[in-house]
Amino acid sequence: MAITHILFWFLTALALVSALMVLLSKNPVYSVLWLVAVFFAISGHYILLNAQFLAIVNMIVYAGAIMVLFLFVIMLMNLDKETEPQKDIWMKIAGAVSGGCLLMVFVSLVKQATEMTGKEALLKTGTIGLIENLGKALFSDYVVPFEISSVLFLSAMVGAVVIGKK
Amino acid sequence: MTILALDWFLLIEKLILIAIIIFASLGIALYTTFAERKVAAILQDRPGPNRAGPFGLLQPLADGLKLITKEEIIPTHANKWLFILGPGLAMTAALMTCAVVPWGGTIDVMGHQVDLQIADVNIGMLYVFAVVSMGVYGVMIGGWASNNKFSLMAALRGASQAISYELAMGLSLIALLMITGSLSLRTIVEQQVGHVWNIVYQPLGFLIFFICALAECNRTPFDLPEAENELNFGYHQEYSSMKLGFYLFSEYINMFISSTIMATMFFGGYDLPFVTSHLSSPGIAAIVGLVVLMTKVVMFIFLFMWIRWTIPRFRYDQLMNLGWKKMIPLALANMLVTGFFILLKQNNWHF
Structure with a gap:
């Protein structure tokens, strides 16, 4: 197992866990901070694909500028879990089901795509990025x-x- | 020896380099606080700290000891995790920038060529930019988590100031980029070795960059986030002990790093005119380069302090007007003029 593979799995786990935490945190400020972590993990993936420019622009634009503005707005609105109206349980279930359906469509698309079958991501090679x-x-x-x-x-x-x- | 298909010598070399640079940055920041008090004292015609050790040289250690041994207080209504995360983020962002700075040439260690630079990435300048824009998080999170309206106001001020001045900073750098044609800081320095420094081509760009660096470091005249007569103490009002120390420290590290970046991009980095290009031994050249770079950095840090103890603070609307209505148009004009001259030069100075 090469170092790039270890990094790949680490970054993937980080991205997925952070993305889940964006949804699961009750405090919107936490959600924004987890989203920043997602952007960092994605930037790490770009670097593994040798797309350094994309990685750094992703960090400057999304993590550095857009998320700061999000944080601004959320901090000023001072949303709190006590005052914020919580969605009822049926809404949550419906959301989970429809989101799961969308995920299934994506997964089946990726599995059917003939261009991608039997291919591995080209790590550390290529100069297009x-x-x-x-x-x-x-x-x-x-x-x-x-x-x-x-x-x-x-x-x-x-x-x-x-x-x-x- | 290859375990995990790794070059262990490279790994150890980089780890040692990182450790040295981090400890050096911390040490320099420590003595910058001392220098700041001494410079302030000289400018105000008083002796300054002179009790601890000869000439007061042990004063920063005494200050550090005082900060560490003070009581840690986390306010009851503060958001505990973010309250702790804030100073850590500020410090991390401050220390991360030095990864792409070339501190000197190449030295020879036990038959291996060791670059005095942690990473020579081909997007060095953008990396600096990305890390600088991360620095806002430390201020914002700390200010918000304190659950204090003065802290929040100061954090918002700090963030909006940083975002405003980043634009002009980026535009002034684009003009420099058009001349150098490379984003790698080592390439930029090597282009200046033996030639004229970039400051000759980009005097206005440097001026804009310098002013924006003052604003990014929250230094007077742009220290609105900690304007004590308006906001008590600023975004770190609720902090005590070493967490406060981290915030204060990261500010001095930022000052050190931005001085380094300015020296690297506009003043030839480790280049000593008429000397560096004639030194035959790379080892001596590397040491001379390091000394030269540090001299330039110290001069910039002195300039920062000189400005701090000379010029009064801006009002908030003046700050925003200067940033958006003066700096950005000026930087845009600088970019256009630079582009015009580059095209003219490519056309052999014919219209």
Whole structure:
């Protein structure tokens, strides 16, 4: 068992446990912090796949910026398990059943996908995730979608400023 | 010897390097607190701490002992786990940044080439950025878990300040990146060895980065999260003993690390002009490099302190105006001008 395999299983366990804890914690602040742990584990997986740029951007954007804003909002609203209305037990069961159905659909899809049968994830190889190759791909092959998405972000920013000015 | 398909020498080498760098950062932070008090004393024309040991040199040890032996208090209504987690996170984030900094060249240890750097990743600069943005969590969690409205206000201030100034910081770095063409800190330093330092190409970028570093470290004039006349003591008001020590310490480590980053990216890192590129022995070059880098870092730390004891604190709206309405447009303009000149140079200085 190579070190990458050990790391893979460790990160997988960390990601799954943290993701479960996001759902199971009663305190929303804990949920946000567990979600940050999930992002860290996913970033670890990216590094194992030799996609360092993706890993670090995942950390900067999601763990560093978006989750901080989430934490902001939740801390300011001061949600508490005493004051927060709890869903009744039937809602919880219905949610678990429908979520389980969705999971089954995903699992069966992955199992049926012929492209993925009998293949292993390529750990520590491949160069497509390195920043140089990614930059070249984005600014040559995919330059139009890239620029259009930047316009989308600009419009979202302008919208936020307009709402904030009201 | 390969157990687990591991290169054990590499593992031990890196572990030793990590231990040395962490203890060195802690030691430097310890004596930065002393230097801060001495600098403040000199600027205010008074002797400063001079009782413990010769010239008061044992003062930081006395301070540390005092902090450790004080009573630990966790407030009754505080969130216990997060209250403990907060200072730990602040400290971890502060110490993690030094992983990608090149402290010197390569030295030869028992036939192995050892880089004086923990990890030369090709995204070094982004890594620094990611860890800096993690530093907000320590402040926010600590402030919220204390269950004190002053702490919460201070934590919110700290987080919003950090997020605002990260933007301008990132933009000023993009301009630098366009010149260096690499994110690896070692490559950036090696490009500067024997050539002009990046500060010559990016004076405005450095100024913006420096101001943002002041804001990120919560140093005066940006120390609003701990403005004691508005918020009692800031986000670590409820903390006592070594947990408070961790917060105060992580601030000094942040100062040390941001000085290192500035020296590395804009002032040639371990490069001593006209000397480093002519040193033939790599061992001597590495030692000279380490000394040179530390000298630059100490100068930056002194600059930080000089500013702290000279300039009064900003008001909160002034801080936000400076960040969003001055720093970000300035950084954007700097980026455009840099891009213009790079294109001009590629075109052999013809329009």
